[in-house]
Amino acid sequence: MKIHEYQAKQLFQQYDVSVPKGVVCKTAEEVEAAVAEMELPVAVKAQIHAGGRGKGGGVKLARSREDARRAAEEIIGMQLVTAQTGPEGKEVRQVLVEQGVSIKAELYLSFVIDRANAEITLIASREGGMDIEEVAATTPEKIIKVRINPLNGMQDYLVRQAIFALDLPKAAMKEMGALIRNLYRLFTEYDCSLVEINPLILTVDDHVLALDAKVDIDSNSLFRHPDVKEMHDPYEDDPAEVEAARFNLNYVKLDGNIGNMVNGAGLAMATMDIIKQAGAEPANFLDVGGGANAEMVENGFRIILNDPNVKGILINIFGGILRCDVLANGVVQAAKKVQLSVPVVVRMEGTNVEEGRRILEESGLKLVTAANLSDAAAKVAAIIQ
Amino acid sequence: MSIFVNSHTKLLVQGITGQEGQFHTRQCISYGTNVVAGVTPGKGGQFMDKVPVFNTVADAREATGANASMIFVPPPFAADAILEAADAGIEMIVCITEGIPVMDMLRVKNYLALKPSIRLIGPNCPGIITPGQCKIGIMPAPIHTPGGPVGVVSRSGTLTYEVVHQLTQVGLGQTTCVGIGGDPINGTGFIDCLSAFEKDEETKAVVMVGEIGGSAEEEAAAWISANMSKPVVGFIAGITAPPGRTMGHAGAIVSGSQGTAAAKIAAMQKNGISVCQDLGTLGALCKEIF
Numbered sequence: 001m002k003i004h005e006y007q008a009k010q011l012f013q014q015y016d017v018s019v020p021k022g023v024v025c026k027t028a029e030e031v032e033a034a035v036a037e038m039e040l041p042v043a044v045k046a047q048i049h050a051g052g053r054g055k056g057g058g059v060k061l062a063r064s065r066e067d068a069r070r071a072a073e074e075i076i077g078m079q080l081v082t083a084q085t086g087p088e089g090k091e092v093r094q095v096l097v098e099q100g101v102s103i104k105a106e107l108y109l110s111f112v113i114d115r116a117n118a119e120i121t122l123i124a125s126r127e128g129g130m131d132i133e134e135v136a137a138t139t140p141e142k143i144i145k146v147r148i149n150p151l152n153g154m155q156d157y158l159v160r161q162a163i164f165a166l167d168l169p170k171a172a173m174k175e176m177g178a179l180i181r182n183l184y185r186l187f188t189e190y191d192c193s194l195v196e197i198n199p200l201i202l203t204v205d206d207h208v209l210a211l212d213a214k215v216d217i218d219s220n221s222l223f224r225h226p227d228v229k230e231m232h233d234p235y236e237d238d239p240a241e242v243e244a245a246r247f248n249l250n251y252v253k254l255d256g257n258i259g260n261m262v263n264g265a266g267l268a269m270a271t272m273d274i275i276k277q278a279g280a281e282p283a284n285f286l287d288v289g290g291g292a293n294a295e296m297v298e299n300g301f302r303i304i305l306n307d308p309n310v311k312g313i314l315i316n317i318f319g320g321i322l323r324c325d326v327l328a329n330g331v332v333q334a335a336k337k338v339q340l341s342v343p344v345v346v347r348m349e350g351t352n353v354e355e356g357r358r359i360l361e362e363s364g365l366k367l368v369t370a371a372n373l374s375d376a377a378a379k380v381a382a383i384i385q
Numbered sequence: 386m387s388i389f390v391n392s393h394t395k396l397l398v399q400g401i402t403g404q405e406g407q408f409h410t411r412q413c414i415s416y417g418t419n420v421v422a423g424v425t426p427g428k429g430g431q432f433m434d435k436v437p438v439f440n441t442v443a444d445a446r447e448a449t450g451a452n453a454s455m456i457f458v459p460p461p462f463a464a465d466a467i468l469e470a471a472d473a474g475i476e477m478i479v480c481i482t483e484g485i486p487v488m489d490m491l492r493v494k495n496y497l498a499l500k501p502s503i504r505l506i507g508p509n510c511p512g513i514i515t516p517g518q519c520k521i522g523i524m525p526a527p528i529h530t531p532g533g534p535v536g537v538v539s540r541s542g543t544l545t546y547e548v549v550h551q552l553t554q555v556g557l558g559q560t561t562c563v564g565i566g567g568d569p570i571n572g573t574g575f576i577d578c579l580s581a582f583e584k585d586e587e588t589k590a591v592v593m594v595g596e597i598g599g600s601a602e603e604e605a606a607a608w609i610s611a612n613m614s615k616p617v618v619g620f621i622a623g624i625t626a627p628p629g630r631t632m633g634h635a636g637a638i639v640s641g642s643q644g645t646a647a648a649k650i651a652a653m654q655k656n657g658i659s660v661c662q663d664l665g666t667l668g669a670l671c672k673e674i675f
Contacts (some may be wrong), residue, residue, distance in 0.1 A: 084629070113487055113491070113569065113570075115569045115570060115599045115600070115636070116599065116600055116601070116604070118490075118491055118494040118495060118498075118570050119491070119495075120491070133641050133642070149495060150488075150491040150492055150495055151492065151495045151496065188488060191486050191487070191488045193487065218486050218487050218488065220460060220484045220485065220486045220487070220635065221486035221487075221488065223460075223461050224461070224486075250633045252627075252630050252632065254625075254627060262543075263543055264541065264542045264543025264544060264633075265541065265542075265567060265596075265632055265633025265634045265637060266539070266540065266541020266542065266543060266544030266545075266567065266594070266596055266622050266633075266634070266637075267541065267542075267543040267544040267546075267547055267622075268632070268633060269544075269596060269597070269622035269623040269625075269626055269632050269633075269637065270544055270547070270620075270622040270623075270664050272623075272624075272625040272626070273622060273623070273624045273625050273646075273664070274663075274664060274665070275625070276624065276625045277662075277663060281625075282625050285626070285630075285632055285633065287633045318543045318546045318547055318550070319525075349547070349550060350525060350528075350546075350550075351525070351527070372665055373547075373664055373665030374663070374665030374666065375665075376665075377663075377665060
C-alpha cells in the first residue's frame with residue numbers, strides 16, 4: 001500500500017527523523033495561512049502517489065506569500081502527468097507546503113526487501129536528488145549497499161559501514177547514525193516494503209533532514225496497523241478496482257480490448273499473454289480465486305463490461321475442486337442477469353467438463369465454448385477480426 | 386522414486402478444524418495420504434473424522450510420529466505455526482496460507498536457515514504431490530498420473546494444474562509436482578527442487594513454471610546450465626503484465642526493469658532451456674522433447 005509524502009513524514013516524525021516544517025493544505029487560502037507561520041522561501045508540493053512530480057510541474061518554489069498562493073492555485077486541481085501516472089495524469093487534491101532549507105549536499109537513502117537473500121538492504125548514495133536506478137546503472141561505484149540480517153537487525157557495525165562510506169563531515173555522523181537506526185525501526189515495525197528518502201539533505205550547519213519521503217507498506221500486514229489503514233486515500237484507487245475488491249475479486253485494469261476472468265493468478269497472467277498472442281490486448285487481470293461462484297462471476301462480468309473498450313471476454317477456469325457444471329450454471333445465470341453485449345469465449349477444464357459444456361451450449365446465450373487453450377486463442381482472434 | 390514426499394510420509398494438519406482444513410484434509414485422506422494427526426490449540430482430545438486433534442505440534446509428533454505438516458492457519462498466525470512445526474522437528478512443512486506479511490517470512494526464512502534438516506514449501510502455494518503415493522495440499526488429484534517421468538516445479542497454483550493436465554493428456558506421468566508458492570519470500574525454491582529432481586532416478590525431465598517478479602528463474606536457469614543433465618522445459622507467465630502492479634500473487638510484480646517475463650525467458654533460452662511460448666502447446670512440446 002502506498003501512502004502520501006506528508007503521511008510518510010508523519011511516520012518519520014514518530015521515529016524522530018527530522019523533516020522540514022510543513023503543513024498539508026487543500027485550498028490556496030490554507031496555503032497562504034500556513035506560509036504566514038513559516039520562513040520564506042517555501043515549497044508547494046502536490047500530494048499524489050507517483051514519482052517525478054517536480055518534472056511534471058507539481059512542485060514549485062515560492063519566495064513570497066503571494067507566490068505560494070499562486071503556486072497552490074496552479075497545482076491544486078491540476079491533472080498532474082508524470083512518468084508514473086500514465087498519460088491521463090492524476091488530479092491533485094492536496095499539497096504539502098514546506099519551509100525551505102539551506103542545502104550543503106543532497107544524499108540518497110533507502111531500505112528495501114532483498115527477495116533473493118531474504119534480507120533487508122540499506123541503500124545509500126552521495127548522489128541524491130537523481131533517479132537512483134540511473135545512478136546504479138551508470139555509476140554503480142556511487143551506490144552503497146549494506147545487507148542486514150533480519151534476525152540480528154541494524155547492528156552498529158552496519159551503521160558505521162554506511163556512515164563512513166557516505167563520507168560525511170564529523171559533525172553530522174552521529175545524527176546520521178541515529179537516522180539510520182530510526183528508519184530501520186520504522187521499516188520493520190511498520191512492515192514496510194520500501195522506505196526511501198531522495199533527497200536526504202545535509203544542511204549548511206551539518207544537520208540531516210528528509211526533504212522527500214516515500215513509504216510503501218505491505219498490504220498483508222494491515223491487520224496489525226490500523227493507523228496505516230486510515231491513511232488509505234480512496235481517490236488514488238481505480239474505481240473499478242475498489243469495486244472488485246468489495247467482491248473479493250483481484251482486478252487490475254489494463255488498456256486492451258479483450259476482458260478476461262480466470263481462477264488463479266498465474267493462470268490469469270498466462271491467459272492475458274494468450275490474448276496478446278491471439279493478436280488482441282488484455283483489458284484487465286481478473287482472478288476470481290479458487291471458489292468462483294455465480295455471484296462472483298456476475299460481479300466480474302459487470303466490472304469488465306463497464307470498460308467501454310471491451311470487445312469480447314475470455315473466461316478461463318481450471319475447475320479442479322470446483323466442478324465445471326456448477327461453474328457453467330454460474331456463468332449462465334450471471335450472463336442472463338448482466339445482459340451480455342459482447343461475445344464470450346468460455347474455456348473450462350476439470351471435473352464434469354462435458355456436463356459444463358452442454359449447459360453452456362444449451363443456454364441460448366452468446367457463449368462460445370473452447371475445447372482447449374489454443375482453441376480459445378483462435379476464438380478470441382475471431383472476435384476482434 | 387519421487388522427491389520430498391512418498392508413501393512413508395506421515396502427515397499432520399495445523400488448522401485441521403477450520404473449514405478449509407477439514408475439507409482438504411478429507412481430500413488428502415481419500416487420495417491415500419497417511420494423515421495421522423491434527424493440531425488446533427484448545428481442541429486437543431477431539432477428533433476430526435477419525436483423525437486425533439492435539440493442542441500443540443510437539444504433542445502430535447510425540448504421539449503419532451508425524452514427519453510432515455500441512456498448514457491452513459490464517460495469515461496473522463501462520464508464521465507462528467511454521468516456527469512451531471520447525472521447533473517440534475517436523476521435517477517437511479507445507480504452508481498453504483496466502484497473505485502472510487513479508488516481515489514475518491523474513492524471520493521464518495532466516496530461522497529455518499539454521500535448521501538444514503527442515504524443509505518449508507510455500508507459503509501461498511498449492512502444496513506438493515507424488516501421484517499415487519502422497520498428496521499434501523489443495524491440488525485436484527484426478528489430473529495427475531503416477532510413475533513419472535516428469536517432475537514439475539511451479540510458483541503458481543492453477544497454472545500448475547493446467548500444465549499437469551496437459552502432461553497427463555499427452556501420456557506423460559509425473560514423479561512429483563511441487564508448488565513453491567507465489568510470495569516474495571518462500572521456503573523451498575526452484576534450485577532445491579531441480580537439484581532433487583536431478584538426483585531422482587525416476588525423474589527423466591522437468592517442467593519449470595515461473596512468473597514475473599524477483600530473480601529466482603534467472604538464478605535457476607544459470608544453475609540448470611551448470612548442473613543439470615536432464616532436459617527442462619520452461620514457461621513464464623506475465624509477458625503482458627504492466628510494471629509496478631502486483632498481479633494477484635504478492636511476489637508477482639515487475640519493479641522498474643527488474644523481474645520482467647522477457648528477461649526471464651531470455652535467461653532460460655541463453656542457458657539452453659526450451660521455453661514454451663504458447664501455453665496451449667506445452668504438453669505437446671514436452672512430448673516432443675522428453
